[in-house]
Amino acid sequence: MSATIALLGQPNSGKSTVFNALTGLKQHVGNWPGKTVEKKEGSFVRDGKEYAVADLPGSYSLTANSDEEVITCEYIASGKADVVCILADSSQLERSLYMMADYAGIKVPSFLVLNMADVAADQGKKIDTKVLEEKLGIPVISLSATDNKKYDAFFEAMNRAISNKSMINIAGLEAELQKVDAYAKIRALLPEEGVKSYSPTWLGVKAIENDKLVMEQLKSVLSVAEEKQVEEIRCTSKGALDTGNSKFAWIDELLDGALSEQKEKIGVSKLDKIYLSPFWGKPAVVLTILLGLIGSFIPALPLMGVGSAIDMLKAPVGSALASAGVSDVLIALICNVVIQSFSYIFKMLGFVFGVLLVFGLLEEVGVMARISYVFDNTMAKLGLQGKSVMPFLISFGCTMGGAAGTRVIDNYGQKVLTIALAWAVPCGAAWAVIPMLSSLFFGPGAVAVVVAILLTMIVHMWITAKIFGRKLVKKEDRYGMIMELPPYHKPKWGALFRYVLGRTKDTFFRVSKVVLLVCVLFWALSYSFTPGVDPILCKIGKVIEPVTKIFGLNWQLFMAFVASSVGKEGALGVISALFTDGSVYGAFNDAMSGAATAENLNDILLANVSKPQALAFIFAITFNMPCVVALASTYQEIASAKWTAKIALYYTLGALVLAMIAYHIGLLIW
Amino acid sequence: MDDLLRLLKDGHARTIPMLAKELHTSTADVSRKIEYLVNMGLIRKVDFGPKKCGSCGGGCSSENGQKTCKSCMPEGGFQNMGQMWEVVG
Ligand SMILES: Nc1nc2c(ncn2[C@@H]2O[C@H](COP(=O)(O)OP(=O)(O)OP(=O)(O)O)[C@@H](O)[C@H]2O)c(=O)[nH]1
Numbered sequence: 017m018s019a020t021i022a023l024l025g026q027p028n029s030g031k032s033t034v035f036n037a038l039t040g041l042k043q044h045v046g047n048w049p050g051k052t053v054e055k056k057e058g059s060f061v062r063d064g065k066e067y068a069v070a071d072l073p074g075s076y077s078l079t080a081n082s083d084e085e086v087i088t089c090e091y092i093a094s095g096k097a098d099v100v101c102i103l104a105d106s107s108q109l110e111r112s113l114y115m116m117a118d119y120a121g122i123k124v125p126s127f128l129v130l131n132m133a134d135v136a137a138d139q140g141k142k143i144d145t146k147v148l149e150e151k152l153g154i155p156v157i158s159l160s161a162t163d164n165k166k167y168d169a170f171f172e173a174m175n176r177a178i179s180n181k182s183m184i185n186i187a188g189l190e191a192e193l194q195k196v197d198a199y200a201k202i203r204a205l206l207p208e209e210g211v212k213s214y215s216p217t218w219l220g221v222k223a224i225e226n227d228k229l230v231m232e233q234l235k236s237v238l239s240v241a242e243e244k245q246v247e248e249i250r251c252t253s254k255g256a257l258d259t260g261n262s263k264f265a266w267i268d269e270l271l272d273g274a275l276s277e278q279k280e281k282i283g284v285s286k287l288d289k290i291y292l293s294p295f296w297g298k299p300a301v302v303l304t305i306l307l308g309l310i311g312s313f314i315p316a317l318p319l320m321g322v323g324s325a326i327d328m329l330k331a332p333v334g335s336a337l338a339s340a341g342v343s344d345v346l347i348a349l350i351c352n353v354v355i356q357s358f359s360y361i362f363k364m365l366g367f368v369f370g371v372l373l374v375f376g377l378l379e380e381v382g383v384m385a386r387i388s389y390v391f392d393n394t395m396a397k398l399g400l401q402g403k404s405v406m407p408f409l410i411s412f413g414c415t416m417g418g419a420a421g422t423r424v425i426d427n428y429g430q431k432v433l434t435i436a437l438a439w440a441v442p443c444g445a446a447w448a449v450i451p452m453l454s455s456l457f458f459g460p461g462a463v464a465v466v467v468a469i470l471l472t473m474i475v476h477m478w479i480t481a482k483i484f485g486r487k488l489v490k491k492e493d494r495y496g497m498i499m500e501l502p503p504y505h506k507p508k509w510g511a512l513f514r515y516v517l518g519r520t521k522d523t524f525f526r527v528s529k530v531v532l533l534v535c536v537l538f539w540a541l542s543y544s545f546t547p548g549v550d551p552i553l554c555k556i557g558k559v560i561e562p563v564t565k566i567f568g569l570n571w572q573l574f575m576a577f578v579a580s581s582v583g584k585e586g587a588l589g590v591i592s593a594l595f596t597d598g599s600v601y602g603a604f605n606d607a608m609s610g611a612a613t614a615e616n617l618n619d620i621l622l623a624n625v626s627k628p629q630a631l632a633f634i635f636a637i638t639f640n641m642p643c644v645v646a647l648a649s650t651y652q653e654i655a656s657a658k659w660t661a662k663i664a665l666y667y668t669l670g671a672l673v674l675a676m677i678a679y680h681i682g683l684l685i686w
Numbered sequence: 687m688d689d690l691l692r693l694l695k696d697g698h699a700r701t702i703p704m705l706a707k708e709l710h711t712s713t714a715d716v717s718r719k720i721e722y723l724v725n726m727g728l729i730r731k732v733d734f735g736p737k738k739c740g741s742c743g744g745g746c747s748s749e750n751g752q753k754t755c756k757s758c759m760p761e762g763g764f765q766n767m768g769q770m771w772e773v774v775g
Contacts, residue, residue, distance in 0.1 A: 076725040111718030256726040257687050264687075264718065292701070385768040392699030402699045403732055403770060497699045498720060498729075502768040 018065040019178050020096060024088065025103030026115050027074035030131040032056075033161040034103065034170075035071040048073075048087045062171055070097065078118045079222065079256075080229040089229060092124055093212050099177045100126040106136035106143055106158060109275060110267060116152075117263040120184040121218030123210070127155040127177035129170065134160040140278045147274040153185035186217055188269055192262040193217065198253030199224055199262075202246050207237050225256045285504065291386040301390045306470075308378060309412070309447070312370030319366030327359040348543065349536075357535045361528055363452070364585045368444035368523050371413040372516045380507035384409065389499050398481040399489035401425070402497050404434045411441035414523065415642035419649045429488035432654050436484050436663050439642055439650075440476040442469065445527070445584035446638050452588070456618055457630040465631070469638055472674065476639060480666070526645060527585055534579050534586035542594050553594070567672045568632030568679025573625065577675075580637040581668065582644050587637050591621065628682025636675035641667040687719050691728065694773050720771060732770040 021038075025031045035043070039058030048055045056071035072091060073084035080086045092100060102119055105112035109130070116128055130136075130143060136158075149156040155173035160166060176182065193199045202223050206216040211233050222230035223246055235243060290300045334351045378384045387409065392402030403425065411418030418438040425431040442450065450469060454462035541553040550558075557571030564574035572594040580587040625633070641647060641664050651660040689709055693700065702720070706713045723729045 076721075081725075081727075108714065108718075110712075110714045111721060114718070114722070254688060256722075256728075257691070260719070260722050260726070261687050264715070264722075268715075379766050382766050382768070385766060388767065389699055389701070396698070401772065403767075406767065497732075498694060498702065498705065498771045499699055500702050500769040502766050505766075 017059075017068050019098040020068040020070065021174060022070045022072055022091065022097035022100045023103065024072050024092075024100050024115065024119065025074060025131075026076055026105075026112060029074070029103040029105055029112060029115075030161040031071055031074060031103055034101070034129070034131070034159075035069060037161060037164050037167060038069050048083075051083050051087060053083050053087055077114065078122075079225050079227050086229065092122060093214065095124070095213060097124060099174060100124055101174065102126055102128050103131050104128065106130040106132045107139055107141065109143070109271060110264075113267045113270070114263065116184070117189065117267055120186045120189050121215040121221065123183060123213045123215055125154075125177050125181045125183060127157070127173045127182065128152065129173070130156065130158045131161050133158040134163070142276045144274045144276075148270060151185070151188070151270050151274070154182040186215070189262065189266045190217055192266045192269075193221065193259070196224070196253065196258045196262060198249050198258065201249045205238065205242050205246060206234075211237055221259045224250055224253055224259050226250060287504065288386070288501070291383075291390060297390045298394075301387050304378070304383060304387065305409075308374045309371070312367065312374040313451075314370070315373045316366035316370030319369055320363045323359045323361070323363035323366065326355060326362060330355050345543070345545070349539070353535045353539045354532070357531045358528075360448075360585055360588050361524065361531055364445050364448035364527065365520055365524055367448040368413060369516060369520045371444050371447065372519050373512070375409055375413060376512050376516055377507055380512055382502045382504045385499065385501050389501060392497055392499075398433075398437070398477065399485040400430055400434055400437075400481075402499065404430070404437075407434050407438050408441050411438040411443060412447070413444050413519070415439060415441070415443045415646035416649045417519070419646065419653045422653060427489075428654075429490070432656070432659050433481065433484055433488045435650050435654060436659075436666075437477045437480055439646070439663065439667055440473050440480060440639065442473065442638050443584070443642050443646075444523070445643065449584055449588055450634055450638060453621075453630060453634055456621065457625075457627055465634065469635070472635070472639070476670070476674075480670075483666075484663075527583060530583040530643065530645070531586050534582050534590065538575065538579060538590045538594070567636065567675045568629055568682070569636060569675060570625075570629065573629060573633045573636075577633070577636045577640065577671070580640050584637055584640070584643060627686045628679050631682040632675040632679035635678040636671045638671075639667065639674050640671040687723065690716065690719050691723065691773070694729065694771075724771065728774060729771045730774050732772060 023031045023035055035056060035058065038060050040060070042060060043056060043058030046055045046057075047053065053073045058069045058071075060067055060069065070091070072088045075082060075084040075088060078085060078089055080089060091097070100119070100122075102116045104116060119126065128148070130145065133143075136143060143158060145156045145158055155176045157169045157173045159170060193203075199220055203216055203220040206219055206223075208216060210216050210219060214230075214233075219230055219234065223234065234246065238246065290296050293300075330351045333355060334347055337347045337350065375384070378387070384406070388402040388405035391405045395401055395404050398404075404422075407418040407421035410421045415438060418441065419435050422431045422434045422438075425434055450466065451462060454465040458465055538553065542551045545551075553575060557575060560574070561571040564571055567574075569577060572591065575594060576587045576590040579590040621630075647660065647664055650663065651657065654660065690705065693705060693708065700708070702713050702716050705716045709716065720729065724731055
């Protein structure tokens with residue numbers, strides 16, 4: 017074996033590509049002793065001489081933070097390699113030369129390979145390797161590792177490095193480092209000959225970075241007092257920040273005159289000029305969300321149509337069953353509970369589908385990222401971060417998804433607070449019920465109701481943040497974010513539809529169970545099996561009505577409110593069960609006896625509920641807890657029964673208070 | 687880099703071009719410093735990926751040991767939220 021070459025580079029610098037090109041089939045893959053890190057060794061013959069190649073594990077730096085880095089350092093220090101080939105990415109030299117800068121000061125011959133030359137050329141970057149070679153004092157070449165025919169320069173540089181024992185000239189780096197006070201002091205304490213293959217410069221840098229392996233090795237050359245001194249000096253420095261600054265400054269110095277590129281123009285797209293403008297950003301984002309919500313009605317229409325079609329089945333199915341001699345109770349159950357429920361479920365699914373599609377689309381094209389960017393500062397005022405916007409927006413579709421979305425938040429307090437606030441965002445089920453009820457009672461005024469709800473939502477979140485935030489989020493927890501916004505791009509429709517349809521299907525099964533259960537239960541409690549006797553629910557309702565009236569809810573509406581805690585979509589079903597006819601008992605009997613078609617829920621509601629009551633009810637169910645499933649997933653996510661209960665209680669009471677306020681405002685208007 | 691870290695701690699969101707402008711440097715410089723700070727453990731990248739699913743009620747599947755949550759998030763998680771980093775507290 018005439019020489020051993022070690023390949024050193026950051027992940028994706030092209031080490032494996034070079035390794036394969038050099039060794040072809042002559043390679044052996046195993047593990048580094050005692051580690052799970054892959055070890056690749058091989059050999060090749062060139063001009064009659066055999067060379068061994070070792071592919072060192074890819075790592076960001078040579079600081080002993082990970083197994084990869086420890087292995088790399090130990091291998092180089094062991095002296096097994098005759099020459100180290102340092103790889104950097106030509107297309108991003110500013111960052112990828114970091115490995116070279118971190119290696120500088122190790123006394124093992126090396127040469128520098130600027131890989132991805134083809135990519136850099138495509139970007140219009142010109143690199144003068146001669147200039148770099150002069151400054152660095154080691155062979156430097158450009159390479160396209162994927163092009164197997166172009167390795168001549170590689171071998172030439174390799175041989176030059178081996179025969180000249182070329183080491184990196186670190187005068188420039190040393191000069192930068194000397195500007196750091198702590199470094200200069202530590203460097204003065206270190207022996208001039210260094211330790212093993214490490215120069216005092218390299219050891220000094222790693223001492224500042226508090227590298228465990230290096231501190232261990234220094235013990236052999238420093239007295240206990242000196243060691244303590246090093247420790248003390250290090251504590252006065254900014255550690256890795258200081259050395260990092262020096263290394264980057266040195267890299268810039270090296271590249272000055274060696275790299276020419278077209279001046280980068282920080283291009284901002286037209287859309288971003290609006291979204292990212294300090295003045296127009298917020299209005300633009302709010303408008304986008306509003307348009308999104310409105311727009312989600314369009315994809316919702318087909319499913320809503322299906323819902324209405326199912327509703328129309330009631331009469332024919334009812335009379336068919338009647339003529340087949342099926343019992344009245346069963347007919348009532350099938351028509352007023354089962355068919356009715358599925359009608360609601362489909363109408364609601366329409367909206368869930370619409371919201372998911374529209375917000376999914378906004379995410380896909382990159383608008384969602386802008387939304388969270390614009391809201392980051394607002395979130396900070398609530399004690400949260402921009403990334404909390406995501407759970408909030410998902411909550412427009414389903415609170416459960418919102419709760420799951422808080423997984424990106426590590427801080428426990430912020431996570432709990434985010435979920436607590438996400439509950440205030442009306443979910444898909446609420447959006448299915450609100451517009452339906454609002455347009456029924458208020459006609460075109462429904463738009464005003466929706467706007468009022470959105471405004472209330474904002475105030476609600478604000479107050480909730482103040483109440484819960486005090487305990488959950490400390491001021492120190494509030495840090496800034498860097499966001500690299502993705503470029504706008506065309507959506508991947510396939511993936512988007514798979515997600516939206518999958519989610520809609522899930523919601524369908526989950527919701528069907530809840531709705532059917534709630535509807536059957538309430539129907540059974542409100543059905544008068546013996547004519548002339550008030551059903552149980554009616555009795556209870558009438559007893560508590562004086563209290564519920566305070567909140568602007570008569571007992572039927574109050575029952576529907578209670579049911580909405582289980583699932584908002586169930587609320588309408590309950591109303592229809594309770595209001596089927598002004599007088600409760602006998603309602604279902606009427607319903608099936610041909611009068612069924614007249615049993616239009618709309619007419620019944622208009623006849624029995626006043627506008628202020630309707631307003632109170634809409635606010636009550638909108639801001640009630642989202643549903644039992646959301647409750648369960650909240651518990652799962654925050655793993656605290658105490659906080660879950662607190663949040664649930666807070667929302668139930670809050671909803672009633674809001675209902676009361678809405679009712680009294682309603683009384684003033686009408 | 688101290689400037690960069692200081693800006694990050696002030697509670698405002700910024701994009702990389704904005705940071706570059708504020709620090710009178712290039713985006714390439716800001717990007718490499720962010721990468722450096724991540725590797726030194728001073729800031730952390732926010733993971734919007736599909737991993738670590740423990741909370742959606744049903745709809746979760748375990749595939750090759752990694753829990754994915756197809757119905758809570760699109761395939762592969764939210765991939766178009768850009769990249770976000772936060773200061774390690
Ligand atoms: N265009 C171009 N692509 C390259 C070149 N060299 C490598 N690549 C590609 O870059 C990618 C990464 O290369 P690898 O050789 O796997 O990088 P690595 O350093 O071994 O990465 P790790 O295995 O993660 O340490 C692969 O897809 C290569 O095909 C090059 O010169 N030009």
